[in-house]
Amino acid sequence: MASLHHKALDSISVSDIEALGIPASIALKLYKDVSEIINTHGPSSPQTWTLLSKRLLHPLLPFSFHQMMYYGCFKDFGTDPPAWSPDPEAAMLTNVGQFLERRGKELLGSTYKDPISSFSHFQEFSVSNPEVYWKTVLDEMSISFSVSPHCILSENTSRPGGQWLPGAYVNPAKTCLTVNCKRTLDDVVIRWRDEGNDDMPVSSMTLEELRSEVWLVAHALNALGLDRGSAIAIDMPMNMESVAIYLAIVLAGHVVVSIADSFAPPEISTRLKISEAKAIFTQVITNSW
Secondary structure (H helix, E strand, C coil): CHHHHCCCHHHCCHHHHHCCCCCHHHHHHHHHHHHHHHHHHCCCCHHHHHHHHHHHCCCCCCHHHHHHHHHHHCCCCCCCCCCCCCCHHHHHHCHHHHHHHHHHHHHHHHHCCCCCCCHHHHHHHHHHCHHHHHHHHHHHCCCCEEECCCCCEEEECCEEEEEECCCCEECHHHHHHCCECCECCCCEEEEECCCCCCCCCCEEEEHHHHHHHHHHHHHHHHHCCCCCCCEEEEECCCCHHHHHHHHHHHHCCCEEEEECCCCCHHHHHHHHHHHCCCEEEECCCCCCC
16 A cells, blocks of 8 residues: 555656655656656556656665655556566567457457557456357367367356356367467477487477377277277377377377386386276387497
8 A cells, every 4th residue: 555655656746856865956857757758658557667667767766766656657556556567569479469469459349459458458358258258269279179169158057157168079189280370280399309319409290290190099099999088008208109199099089097107017007907098008118239
């Protein structure tokens, strides 16, 4: 509540600044600089504080002057003024910033200004319009449903918070491998360096190459004739092959049982029994001398 003890930015005078122990000539210059910013951006906008902190405030000025500017700018903000405000250019580069720049006017209409100023309005919109908001977000994320939901959120007496995406089925592996507006078959999706080859160049794999590897394993799993939802274990190091196998198990409609390759045989056996795994992927590594 410290802001209650400070004047609003447009009510501060030269004498108020001098009272902080700042010489008259410097106080006058600071007052003129503050007035110029206020005349352009108003006494309490995000741009006002950004310019004050960048142009005026520095360690040689008394901390009391920093407080005067801060609480003066956020006089009417409420009990918890922001400790930090994002840079507008950096805000534009965030996921939500780019989303709002593309679709802010479509969702918020003429009230949309920019990602920072309109963020609270956008948050309110997301709560009051869940169907529109979440359909838009899912579209932006390129989520591919195997079976589309009946709606976004339905009321359900057995679920006090409602039921999200009723009737929907989604395969995460399919989503990972799908071409969309954000990636092509030629895009690199995995980078790695094999253990023990620290001096070798970093390896990479495109989406097209990964799809081929995953589909090869998925078709092999389908050939086993296992029931959908069967548990299949992976007891391997975290290498490129294990990533492809993991995605293939999910793509084929099965459940992954991850087992650390450092486990002793009895521990591996215990996990296979508990999970009732129907198959296991592993590998034998031999040293060449």
